[in-house]
Amino acid sequence: MPSAPSVQRSRSAWSLVLCALMLLLxxxxxxxKPDPLPSWNEGxxxxxxxxxxxxxxxxxxxxxVPLPERIATFDNDGTxxxxxxxxxQGLFILERVKVLAPQHPEWRTKEPFASVLKGDLKGxxxxxxxxxxxxxxxxxxxxSTAEFDALVRDWIATARHPRFNEPYTAMVYTPMxxxxxxxxxxxxxxxxxxxxxxxxxxxxxxxxxGVPPEQVVGSSGKTQFxxxxxxxVIMRLADPGFIDDGPGKPVGIETHIGRRPILAFGNSDGxxxxxxxxxxxxxxxxxxxVHHTDAVREWAYDTDASVGKLSPATLDxxxxxxxxxxxxxxDWAVVFPFQAPQAxxx
Amino acid sequence: MPSAPSVQRSRSAWSLVLCALMLLLxxxxxxxKPDPLPSWNEGxxxxxxxxxxxxxxxxxxxxxVPLPERIATFDNDGTxxxxxxxxxQGLFILERVKVLAPQHPEWRTKEPFASVLKGDLKGxxxxxxxxxxxxxxxxxxxxSTAEFDALVRDWIATARHPRFNEPYTAMVYTPMxxxxxxxxxxxxxxxxxxxxxxxxxxxxxxxxxGVPPEQVVGSSGKTQFxxxxxxxVIMRLADPGFIDDGPGKPVGIETHIGRRPILAFGNSDGxxxxxxxxxxxxxxxxxxxVHHTDAVREWAYDTDASVGKLSPATLDxxxxxxxxxxxxxxDWAVVFPFQAPQAxxx
Numbered sequence: 117m118p119s120a121p122s123v124q125r126s127r128s129a130w131s132l133v134l135c136a137l138m139l140l141l142x143x144x145x146x147x148x149k150p151d152p153l154p155s156w157n158e159g160x161x162x163x164x165x166x167x168x169x170x171x172x173x174x175x176x177x178x179x180x181v182p183l184p185e186r187i188a189t190f191d192n193d194g195t196x197x198x199x200x201x202x203x204x205q206g207l208f209i210l211e212r213v214k215v216l217a218p219q220h221p222e223w224r225t226k227e228p229f230a231s232v233l234k235g236d237l238k239g240x241x242x243x244x245x246x247x248x249x250x251x252x253x254x255x256x257x258x259x260s261t262a263e264f265d266a267l268v269r270d271w272i273a274t275a276r277h278p279r280f281n282e283p284y285t286a287m288v289y290t291p292m293x294x295x296x297x298x299x300x301x302x303x304x305x306x307x308x309x310x311x312x313x314x315x316x317x318x319x320x321x322x323x324x325x326g327v328p329p330e331q332v333v334g335s336s337g338k339t340q341f342x343x344x345x346x347x348x349v350i351m352r353l354a355d356p357g358f359i360d361d362g363p364g365k366p367v368g369i370e371t372h373i374g375r376r377p378i379l380a381f382g383n384s385d386g387x388x389x390x391x392x393x394x395x396x397x398x399x400x401x402x403x404x405x406v407h408h409t410d411a412v413r414e415w416a417y418d419t420d421a422s423v424g425k426l427s428p429a430t431l432d433x434x435x436x437x438x439x440x441x442x443x444x445x446x447d448w449a450v451v452f453p454f455q456a457p458q459a460x461x462x
Numbered sequence: 463m464p465s466a467p468s469v470q471r472s473r474s475a476w477s478l479v480l481c482a483l484m485l486l487l488x489x490x491x492x493x494x495k496p497d498p499l500p501s502w503n504e505g506x507x508x509x510x511x512x513x514x515x516x517x518x519x520x521x522x523x524x525x526x527v528p529l530p531e532r533i534a535t536f537d538n539d540g541t542x543x544x545x546x547x548x549x550x551q552g553l554f555i556l557e558r559v560k561v562l563a564p565q566h567p568e569w570r571t572k573e574p575f576a577s578v579l580k581g582d583l584k585g586x587x588x589x590x591x592x593x594x595x596x597x598x599x600x601x602x603x604x605x606s607t608a609e610f611d612a613l614v615r616d617w618i619a620t621a622r623h624p625r626f627n628e629p630y631t632a633m634v635y636t637p638m639x640x641x642x643x644x645x646x647x648x649x650x651x652x653x654x655x656x657x658x659x660x661x662x663x664x665x666x667x668x669x670x671x672g673v674p675p676e677q678v679v680g681s682s683g684k685t686q687f688x689x690x691x692x693x694x695v696i697m698r699l700a701d702p703g704f705i706d707d708g709p710g711k712p713v714g715i716e717t718h719i720g721r722r723p724i725l726a727f728g729n730s731d732g733x734x735x736x737x738x739x740x741x742x743x744x745x746x747x748x749x750x751x752v753h754h755t756d757a758v759r760e761w762a763y764d765t766d767a768s769v770g771k772l773s774p775a776t777l778d779x780x781x782x783x784x785x786x787x788x789x790x791x792x793d794w795a796v797v798f799p800f801q802a803p804q805a806x807x808x
Contacts, residue, residue, distance in 0.1 A: 329720030341709040374675030
């Protein structure tokens, strides 16, 4: 039976060939890395991000940054999610005014409430910071943290954006969500540092951005520990507390993180000091600004915006210091997760 | 040549025996787990800790807690490191007064400085909170965060404890450092929540406890972002800010973490509200109190302590609610890392 050994030999040969093929495929798979930022169009912006991450994560090089120091901070409104036609938290507050109005007949003639109830946002905000604080106090304070948490969870699960008719958790920028994940995959700890209310963001940032509550820094009112009927609660007081905006952002970073970021991303004048603080550290740094240039897929605004103003002085400083300015229309293949991706369209 | 196949067979047999032996050894190694808390004596306290961790980390059981919610908070002074004869930060401040005295001739006759310079701690503290704030302002404020950080790093690297003549970073409780590591190995995120100054702890907690700056919550004064000569700095102002003690601890936890701990450890009345807040959550909880009962290896103190007072009311509440009270003398095989371990010695 001379055929048996020959079959065996040919089987062995086939096995060898198969193994070699698998090894080749394997090596091929390993060398063709998937694009970590598929929602970013090819170009200098995407290159700058990838080059920075490669630089600080390559051991043995001068720019290498040890894991614990890879701190990245992101503004929220206008940087991670949409802020037009108005901050989402503002829309939440206006809706709360309407819900609570039957219990407050006096609001029909009292500003800023009267304007809100007439749908006149401009009139309501004419009272400036005082009017805003009054609206916040009336809608978001004088309750426990657990009660406020429940209100936010309910709103975020049900409310819809006025222009896109999508839930607010879909009004996030796909390229930025990708960037957060890419940074974390490279050992970064990602933080949100926002002028928005800390307690307004924390109920949903973990699910939407992968950023846990303890990595969300924001504005907050004073709170107080109490025991009510044997149950410990933390009450939200009407006293203003900390405003995490402008020069407040480096303060918020120092208070909550205690380390200087090596990468920071913002989109407006309120982020300038965070970017300056980040830039002021030694070693490799990345400062990014999202410039809203896409009136079709999102909005185009900067100098004259009523919300998220980005002045020429800030843009000039960014360009002079070599910060990366994202041109949304040019650099992003997709803006929102509910839109179809497209190549650079100009 | 009949010997060749026979040698081959015996080699195969030996290989089989060896493989089987190795497998058995391997299985043996895997089943004999090393003690995760070797510095804790066997007994109900150690059992309670290990049983709690096993309970919340076993998937598919009612008490299972998902990874992101495994938050553990620890007081620092008297819980993780020694607080006798006086808080370490107090000793740091007293030393700073002496260093700065030549620049302040008026301190020789002005309280609380005069008492400090005479070595009369009791006299210096007779002025209460006002005196303490004055000492803090004079020694730790009016400088940038970077300058204060450098002062603390220098002090912690050189100062020695008055009784044990050891650096303060060796004045930590080995069983508690072990517990922090054990919790982290089981997916917990460990936080410090201390009445001490946040900026006083952050320069060394990562190295000593494995707790990074962003997981250190503490008291803090107001700070302010400034650009001095083109360089961005954060200045420490003399204005009092947040006191992370007593009812301030749940507030600090909510502000910095935004999640309720499932395990908390303290040692004094100032930790009571943190323990109540932790206990008030749903699901499995662990509340621990370090009771200082060992006058030989450390100190024995509670009700009458000038620092770290633990009143009978707090101990009664702990016992009534089934919290775990660590009897340092009985439960700890070793207190400080520079002492030789010993079995329970009573």
